[in-house]
Amino acid sequence: MLATLLIVFREAIEAGLIVGIVLAATKGVPQRSRWVALGIVGGIAGACLVALFAGELAALFEGAGQELFNAGILLFAVAMLTWHNVWMASHGRVMVDQTRQVGIGVARGQQPLVALSIVCGVAVLREGTEVVLLLYGIAATGGPSWAGLMAGGALGLLAGAGLSALMYFGLLTVPMRHLFSVTSALITVLAAGLAAQAVQFLQQAGYIEALTNTIWDTSWFLSDDSIVGGLVHTLIGYTARPSGAQLIAYLLTITVIVMLMRFQRSRPSLRSF
């Protein structure tokens, strides 16, 4: 039961942290709960589908189907996070000014909501697939410990959701005028971490062959396998043994996002993009 609890807890917290950041980043935007909920429900449905067709997926692209799928949705999430940040760079200030007004442009608020809804969906889908397969394995094996293992799963999910809520309410203590700068920074490193993960999948599938050697090893300090390591991995993309290609992807993503945000901020028109 404890093993199941820990695995489910870990997956739930990884998806939950991302949802928490998204919720904080969209504070004051009308209908955001609906969009985030839609993303989560879509992610759960997607996770069940992917788990169901895991065999078929794995066989695609000469056995690289899983990796290409994972890298694809991760890079898609990176693009969505970038879009959100760049959009916020030009509209954020206006939004803060208008938060107290009833009915700020809903249409205006919807673009990043679609983007962030997709990000939540991707996070839940990725972590959810493992949970579904794990619980399926338990259910298929049966045995007397079945109920205990399922209880472990439920408790893990609850604990993960609780910690994510803590993260969300922690972020909300940041004063409103700084909140969007903080969430933009969090989203930038989150995107960089996802890009580095995508590169790992492409390496594993054999699509990236150069620069796959380990650049440094800080596992003695903080291992990916520990709970804290897992949290830092989700939040800022920490990994104890990054490859050269991963490091390039990480730094390149941050550079591109920051440059696009600067470029967008310096443009006078708010209607563009």
Add this chain to the structure above:
Amino acid sequence: MRYVISSFLAIAAFLMSFSLLAEEASFELTLKGNQFTPAALTIPADKRVKLTIKNLDSTPAEFEGRDFKAEKLIPAGGEVSLYIGPLKAGSYSFFDEFHKDQTKGTLLVK
């Protein structure tokens, strides 16, 4: 949005351009009764290798490296391949994420 898409396409193209043809050694692992065979697999150091894993069990597994990068689902009765390394000489461990305590193995890099 145009800029975002083109930027990421550029990044993808940049990383893919590193992809070159290379010959690599192949190794095999089998999973049966929640046990890896061989329990200790030896691979060459400082070389990228291809690892093929067959899951003969009726439940899915997830192959994961504890101190090297690898993470791949293996459907029940399925077979998957993945690339790992290059790794420095040493002893590494791997496991099935779904049976963490029970299903483990060692990767000896020489």
